[in-house]
Amino acid sequence: MDRMTPKELKAEMRTGRLALRDAIPEDTRIEMSLAMAEHAGEAVAFEPGTTVSGFLPIRSEADIRPLMARFQARGARLCVPAILDKQTIVFRQLVRGAPLVSTGFGTSGPPADAAVLDPEIMLVPLSAFDHRGHRIGYGAGYYDRAIELLRQKGLHPKLIGIAFDCQEVAHVPDEPHDVSLDALLTESGLRFFASWIG
Secondary structure (H helix, E strand, C coil): CCCCCHHHHHHHHHHHHHHHHHCCCHHHHHHHHHHHHHHHCCCCCCCCCCEEECCCCCCCCCCCHHHHHHHHHCCCEEEEEEECCCCCEEEEECCCCCCCEEEECCEEECCCCCCECCCCEEEEECCEECCCCCEECCCCCHHHHHHHHHHHCCCCCEEEEECCHHHECCCCCCCCCCCCCCEEEECCEEEECCCCCC
């Protein structure tokens, strides 16, 4: 039998782990999401005025709005991704009370006239992760490209993966273009892969 390519392995892991995530009952998912806010609400170090990108949940993603509210209360400026085209996402400022519109891929967020911000800390959704902090995204590569664009500007956003424990795999087959995480937040706690946090 031919060995699977890294891309094929990732696709298989993505499908399997997202199925496990989808199987979590909604009320359990809410409890897990609130636990995430408790674990990381004060534990992630940043100065007031720091720009943090989060996301508004789609499908069975963790609902990190309670965590984002904690960060906002500590002085973070919040933004969420908006899909511009098949290649590009930007991060639009999320202002309390402002209207939300459809922003592609089933997501919602601020409208096109919202300020576009460069995140310094990114809360990154993912489909699978391993104990080293390597992640598998949803397959479209939006975050990888967005991070690369920020780095080209000389910026180095800190990356915190957001997932449930059931999305862990033994080993993500990493490829050269892959971006690894600085930390990972699940319902059981915040794991650090880099020294800057906490």
